[in-house]
Amino acid sequence: MPGATEQKIIDAAVRLFAAQGYDATSVQEIVAAAEVTKGALYHYFRAKDDLLFEIYRLLITSQSADMDRIIGLGLPAAETVREILVSLVVSTAERVDETAVFVRELQRLGEERMAEFRAERRRYHETFLAVIEKGQADGEFSSVVPADTVVRIAFGVVNQLPMWYRPDGAKPPVALAGEIADFVLAGLR
Amino acid sequence: MPGATEQKIIDAAVRLFAAQGYDATSVQEIVAAAEVTKGALYHYFRAKDDLLFEIYRLLITSQSADMDRIIGLGLPAAETVREILVSLVVSTAERVDETAVFVRELQRLGEERMAEFRAERRRYHETFLAVIEKGQADGEFSSVVPADTVVRIAFGVVNQLPMWYRPDGAKPPVALAGEIADFVLAGLR
């Protein structure tokens, strides 16, 4: 539960990192945007990349929880896939800036933290993969296209979403999410 | 038609930008990797971001040409879509580094160049969109999912490809391309 100052710093960092990139954003810019001082920032964070770490942690934690919750419902494969995709697209649309930073600057994490995130990401990936494979094994889905390719396609759209999605666009996120889910499910018939 | 020195510089820049990011790569690193000196680099390029510009230009030019060639064949919509996707996936796999840089650092281009690329990108986008819309109008494709969403999904995978594709992986690019095309076409039935 971050305090007000801490939160202002993270919000400003997310906004600036998304708009300009991590390296192109100076600590000075962040503190100016957050209306705090450098002293305050380094009081709460040991280094600039702790900000990145924190941004990723918040995003991943909430998305993992979403997926686990949906799988816990025990729905049929098709409905599970739909629920996962809709929730993922909607939550990504809600947090485009965080996602943009995540996708673009993942590599900037140090070795150890990188490994930690890869593991979590892999788990996330494989949970979704298992749902599709089960659907294929049960005959609910077609097996023409291998499950891992389907997963790649699905995560591909989501991760690219920050490139074109605009909150003030014509299609509300939930409509978009529905279309994407429709298309993926159509491909699995 | 770049000379040998110029080409060495671009190759080194692509490799380093892909591995570390644009801002995290210093001009010193580039000239060291290319085995030239700073004088040589600034003899051929006016600024560091001219390198980015050149990388993008080479990539976009060749991909646009590929797509125009395929459309020129005048095949039925389904085959056109398949050909476009396969050629795009294969050529992206051949140039993962360029694509990674392109996707990650597009924003670093200045306003004017950015506008130029957006226009070219839009044209590319809309050419593919038109193929799908025509297929839907002719009844060859289903219209359940709007064409623009299909385009977003297709380009999503391709742009994310550098994140997971490894040239030494189990699946050769052409197999991968086939699977992706199969899936997209299945979604269009």
Add this chain to the structure above:
DNA sequence: GTGAGCATACCGACCGGTCGGTAGGGTGGT
């Protein structure tokens, strides 16, 4: 001799991070 193709030495700006210090609110001994 002259211009293309480099090499080398160097510049000022700016960057992430540090550090000595302060403001103010709680706390415990008397």
Add this chain to the structure above:
DNA sequence: ACCACCCTACCGACCGGTCGGTATGCTCAC
């Protein structure tokens, strides 16, 4: 009731180092 003490939160000037870019001059093919 009061004050000594401390601790958290924060300030902002400053530092060493690195960065993109430049100025100048050599060399060699034509």
